[in-house]
């Protein structure tokens with residue numbers, strides 16, 4: 001990679017980090033936000049450069065791509081997040097990859113299937129419940145109404161799944177108020193789930209991460225803003 005390309009990536013990362021700082025300080029000095037770089041659009045080379053620039057957590061939305069990248073970069077101490085919908089026939093592959101966090105647990109059926117396969121492999125997985133906060137037909141996930149009970153159900157009936165919180169994708173709308181509402185709904189749920197051990201409220205992508213942080217997000221998933 002040329003020095004110019006590296007400096008370009010550094011400038012984008014600095015801009016994102018600056019925006020995160022501004023948003024999180026407006027919530028509280030003590031509000032810490034984790035940045036997961038969404039690598040799905042980018043090259044291995046850019047991932048290594050981001051590592052040199054200090055970035056450690058990366059996300060992918062496909063098991064196959066996740067595997068290729070983890071294999072190619074296994075010498076680097078990176079953490080990997082699965083953020084895309086998981087097909088049932090890919091569950092065993094994902095378990096073998098031992099991701100740091102699987103953020104897209106989006107149905108009870110998937111949870112049961114995942115738990116069964118984790119049990120068979122004597123393995124555990126940290127997961128977030130995906131919330132379809134604006135009830136969009138185009139999105140998978142639990143409705144905010146059912147999510148609280150489902151969280152308990154999965155905790156009790158799927159002991160190999162370690163639930164760590166919730167994830168949502170902001171409402172698909174030009175109207176900021178609608179997007180904000182979907183974040184607020186998810187954050188309210190997260191607050192209720194804290195006593196059940198929830199620690200992550202994952203919301204915010206390139207177009208809306210500052211808003212998400214102001215609504216209480218403590219984990220953002222940013223891709224295109226870094227690779228523009």
Ligand SMILES: *Cc1c(COP(=O)(O)O)cnc(C)c1O
Pocket residue numbers: 038040061083084169205206207221222223224225
């Ligand atoms: C692609 C993707 C992102 C990142 O999107 P950008 O808008 O490029 O930042 C975040 N979360 C999920 C679930 C994604 O699939």
